[in-house]
Amino acid sequence: MFTLPPLPWAENALEPVISANTISFHYGKHHKTYVDNLNNLVKGTDYENATLEKIINETAGKPDKAGLFNNAAQVWNHTFYWNGLRGGGGGKPPGKVAQMIDAAFGSYDNFKKELSATSVSQFGSGWGWLVLDGGALKIVKTPNAEVPFTKGQKPLLTLDVWEHAYYLDYQNRRAAYLDAVIDKLVNWDFVAQNLG
Numbered sequence: 001m002f003t004l005p006p007l008p009w010a011e012n013a014l015e016p017v018i019s020a021n022t023i024s025f026h027y028g029k030h031h032k033t034y035v036d037n038l039n040n041l042v043k044g045t046d047y048e049n050a051t052l053e054k055i056i057n058e059t060a061g062k063p064d065k066a067g068l069f070n071n072a073a074q075v076w077n078h079t080f081y082w083n084g085l086r087g088g089g090g091g092k093p094p095g096k097v098a099q100m101i102d103a104a105f106g107s108y109d110n111f112k113k114e115l116s117a118t119s120v121s122q123f124g125s126g127w128g129w130l131v132l133d134g135g136a137l138k139i140v141k142t143p144n145a146e147v148p149f150t151k152g153q154k155p156l157l158t159l160d161v162w163e164h165a166y167y168l169d170y171q172n173r174r175a176a177y178l179d180a181v182i183d184k185l186v187n188w189d190f191v192a193q194n195l196g
Contacts, residue, residue, distance in 0.1 A: 001039050002035050002038050002039055002042075002052070002075060003035065004027075004031060004032050004035045005079050005082075007023070007027055007082055008082060008083055008086070009085075009086060009087060011023045011024055011027070013086070013087040014085060014086075014087055014185055015087075017180045017181060017184050017185050018085075018166075018169060018181070018185070019168065019169050021168055021169075022165075022166070022168045022169050025164065025168065026078075026160075026164055026165060027078070027082070030078070030162075030164050031074075031075070031078040031079075034071045034074040034075045034078065035075055037067075037071040038055075038068070038071040038072050038075055041067055041068050041071060042055070042068070047068065052072050052075060052076045053076070053149070055068060055069070055072040056069060056072050056073050056076060056147055056149075056150060057149075057150060059072070060073075060146075060147075060150040061150075069145065070144065070145040071145075073145035073146065073147050074145045076147060077127060077145065077147060077158060077160070078160070080155060080158055081127075081158050081159075081160050083187065083190050084157045084158060084186065084187050084190050084191070085181070085185045085186065085187055086185065086187040086189075086190075087185070088184075089184065089185045089186045089187045089188065090181070090182060090183045090184040090185050090186045091183065091184075091186075092108045093108075093186075093188035093191065093192070094188065095192065096192065096195065097188055097191055097192050097195060100137050100195070101137060103137075104136055104137035104138070105137070111139075112182055112183075114139050115128060115130065115139050115159070115178075115182060116128075116175060116178045116179055116182060118139045118140070118141050119141060119159045119161050119174075119178050120161070120174050120175045120178060121141065122141040122142075122143065122161050123143075124143065124144075125143065125144055125161070125162040125163070126141055126142050126143040126144055126146070126161055126162070127141065127142050127146070127158050127159065127160060127161060128140075128141050128158065128159040128161060128178070129141065129142065129148050129153075129155055129156075129157065129158050129159075130155075130156045130157040130158075130191070131148045131153040131154055131155055131156060132153065132154040132156060132195065133152070133153045133154075137156075138153070140153065141161075154194070155194065156191045156194045156195055157186065157190070157191050157194075159178055159181060159182075161174060161178070165177070
């Protein structure tokens with residue numbers, strides 16, 4: 001059975017950018033519901049002992065498996081999102097990540113603008129991503145529960161643009177939420193670890 005992974009920090013660790021109240025609902029209700037739904041869906045199936053990645057890859061793009069895909073992908077996406085954040089994070093990254101950002105986007109400021117603009121422009125629910133695609137950094141967006149690795153891209157960082165991620169703190173100001181997260185919460189150590 002899948003379990004709700006523990007947060008990598010206390011519920012109030014991202015304040016004032018993301019409130020403990022938002023984390024309580026987002027993690028404690030939304031993320032937990034995806035885990036519970038997934039456990040109900042895999043019970044008694046071939047996926048009962050499968051990894052999240054296996055379930056996601058084998059159900060992606062299959063309308064008859066949409067419920068399974070959506071819940072598995074949302075468990076994966078949220079776990080990835082939490083690990084990509086930390087109190088006192090954000091700002092320009094160090095080392096290899098900074099060099100690759102400069103090579104791909106010209107500067108950190110260009111990267112930040114593109115990441116925010118791409119994420120803001122995701123119509124409805126979804127995710128903004130920094131990915132490794134064919135050896136180069138790219139910024140992409142995905143709708144709903146979609147995950148870049150089903151298209152051969154390696155996720156390095158994600159920003160949640162589902163309304164439940166920011167609405168209690170920012171209401172309809174999605175751009176303000178994204179800018180604050182990029183400036184103050186990105187866990188660049190996690191990005192570097194994913195880069196390998």
